[in-house]
Amino acid sequence: MKYRMKAKFEKEREEPRNCNPLPSSNSIFEVTLRLDRPHVDMNAATSTCRKRDLTGLPCCHVIGCSTWLKQDVEDLLHPFFKKKKYTQVYQGAILPCQG
Ligand SMILES: [Zn+2]
DSSP: OOHHHHHHHHHHHHGGGGOEEEESSSSEEEEEBTTBOOEEETTTTEETTOHHHHHSSOOHHHHHHHHHTTOOGGGGSOGGGSHHHHHHHTOSOOOOOOO
């Protein structure tokens, strides 16, 4: 993971200490964080704050729920940020161009 995105991810990991997830079902939660109360779907690892839709990183609400469920937070990362996907994308040769 690039340093800049890793720093953002680490910052998001610190915030869930203040999250209070309230389970509605096995995978749907309402998370209270200060005055905010977004809904979290753990099947898709998304939240109504839409942070993951924008960045690909799980937001603090999703991380809070995964901690409550005792799941590994690293599994919630988009495959784009993983080394396996990086090597898969660049495994082919990049042919030189005439210029
Ligand atoms: Zn969120």
